[in-house]
Amino acid sequence: MTRLSSEQVLKDNNAVNPSSxxxxxLxxxxxxxxxxxxxxxxLEKxxxxxxxxTSLEGLRACxxxxxxxxxxxxxxxLEGIQGLTKLTVLNAGKNKLKSMDEIGSLSTIRALILNxxxxVSICNLDQMKELNTxxxxxxxxxxxxxALKKVKSITKLSLSHCQLEGIDTSLKFCVELTELRLAHNxxxxxxxxxxxNSKLRNLDLGNNVIAKWSDIKVLKSLTKLxxxxxxxxxVATNEKVIRKIKNALPKLQVFNAKPIDKDTKDEKGHMTDDAHDFSFDHVDQNEDDHLEAADKRKSNKKRKETADASEKEAGVYDKENTGHNKDNGNKKKDKLTGTVDPDTKNKSTKKKLKKDDNKPSEKALALEENVNRTEKKKKNRKNKEQSEFDIIDDAEASFAEIFNIKDQENLNHGGEMKLQDQVPKDLKLVSSIETLPVKHKSAKMHNVESLSSPGTEIGMGGPSTWGD
Incomplete structure (x- = not known):
């Protein structure tokens, strides 16, 4: 039995007064x-x-x-927690809690993590008017x-890896819900x-037993997905159903772990018959190849045009000199003074062109690097300024962002979903998401990935996603 002493706490924190x-x-x-x-x-945190x-009785006075x-x-x-009525974030994951009966008095709670x-049952949430997660x-x-009938403020709900056989009707009262995780049920x-739940943007139903379109046709009402x-x-193996889903959801950008290629949509936004999804690596490789080929064609065209212009210029110059010398009756002098070697001129022009071609490329790269560096600095500054409470209040923030606060560590959820973002050890489980192996991502894929995760939060790959 290890008992904490206030003297030791003060010593470790170089403090004299507990009130400081x-x-x-710890x-x-x-x-x-x-x-x-x-x-x-x-003490606030x-x-x-x-x-x-084995008990929280020792915190009753905090x-x-x-x-x-x-x-x-x-x-x-959670006996002993009832008096902590100012709590905004409570994480009691990975314990042996049998119930959540003691939390009823925590009316100011915004994030409740009990994974x-x-x-065995959800209860005592009615007084939590500010509950977000x-x-x-x-x-x-x-x-x-x-249980969720009066929790109208909730925007993020995770019930993955439970034993749910259905979604009860009380979920319809959670009208602010943007992210719902129900995988492995x-x-x-x-x-x-x-x-x-028309505001839903992220929905994980991986590894359930949904078999046909009629079981999920309500998805066509969730147009913000x-x-x-x-x-x-x-149902995930039925190509006709997959096509229906893609046609019904115009804003869908990631489906079954793969980004939807915009080029496969027609003018009305419908998926064409030959539509297919690409992995991040595949899109990346094609994108790079096309860009490189386009650059080469452009460069070759410029060089050809310059070479043609040089030849013309050399021909005119040669012709003028020859005519002038003929008029003076001095053909010998003509050979010495009026001839310009087109090949020499072309080599010089091409060399100059090649040198000039490199300049804008180098400048563009330098400019892009500076812009990226500036944006990164701004983002870091913004993250530092934004507290965990601000993020929790932000309905657009994902699970990973909510818990992307101090004391972070990378999450590795067994063989399941992995977040590239750092997540606090105490809150790590809530953000796990399965992703496909990613080597290098092009700018084209950046917007797709940023929807869901900082990093690869909703890259969603493998047999399931969002393990929590």
Whole structure:
């Protein structure tokens, strides 16, 4: 049993007064008792992941807490958390929680992460008027029921790797929902009520048991979908259904892990019969080859035009000199003074042209590099300025962005979805997404990928996507 002492905490943080500390990072310390934290009356952020806590009673007095992570401890309940009414983010993933009964009083919570536990039912969410993100993946939950009826503010919901056999009607009340993850369940069909979730942009239904078009025809109502995954379902092998889906969803940009090639659409935005999806590498290679070939043709054409002009100029010059010398009756002098070798002229012109051709290329590359560097700096500055609370409030932010805060690490979800972005250890599970191997991505693919993930967040590949 390892008991935390306030003296040690103050020493480790070079502080004298507990009131001067607002954030503590106490991970991997085998802690089983943290009751001394009651004296830290200004504490707002507390990271206790990877310890041996069996209870949260020691945090009952930490009423100023806004951010709490207790990932990978030995908790069987959240008893003691009821008084922490200022909590905005709670991550208690990878414990042994049997229920979520104790969270009912957390009315200010915005992100609730309880993945990888033993929770069997969803409950006590009615008072959470600001709840934005709910992650309950990898729990033995069989149904949603009426649990989401009053959670109208939620924009991101993950119930992957549960035991759901269907989507209950209470989901229709979540009208702000933009991202829904239901992979690895036993879902057979989508209810008509899903049409009320018209703001959905990212939908993962991978590895369920959906078999025919009539089971998912409600998808045609979700016209804002940009990212859809049906891999691992019987319906995903039906080419006619795939064509119907692509025609019904004009804004769809990534389908079953592959970007939709815009060139395969006709003027009305419908997919043509010969439409096919490309992997990132395949598109990249074709794009580079076409660009290189076009550049070569352009350069050769310019050189030919310049060479022709040179020959003309040399011919005129030679003709003028010859005529002039004939008039003076001096043919010998004509040979010495009036002849210009076209080959020499052409070589000189071509050499100059080649040199000039390199200049704009080098300048363009330098300019592009400067622009990229500037944009990167701006983006980094913006990320630093934006707190995790701001991101949580942003309905456009993805799961990965929400948890892309301090103390980050790369996620590797077994053989499943992988995020190239760094994700905090305490929140890593919520952002896992399967991706195809990617070597190099062209500018053409950048917009497609950025929809879903920073990095490759919704590249969605392999047998399923969005593992959480």
């Amino acid at each position: 500390i607002s954030s503590l990072h 991970t991997h310390k085998a802690l089983s008792d943290v009751s001394c934290l009651a004296s830290f009356n200004k 507390l990271d206790l992941k990877f310890n041996n806590l 009423v100023t807490l806004k951010w709490l992570s207790v990932v990978e401890n030995k908790l069987e309940s 990888d536990n033993e929770i 709910l992650v309950l993946s990898k729990n033995p939950i069989r149904k949603i029921g009426e 036993d879902i057979k069909s989508l209810p008509e009520e899903l049409m009320h 940009r990212n859809l995954n049906l891999q691992g379902n019987p």
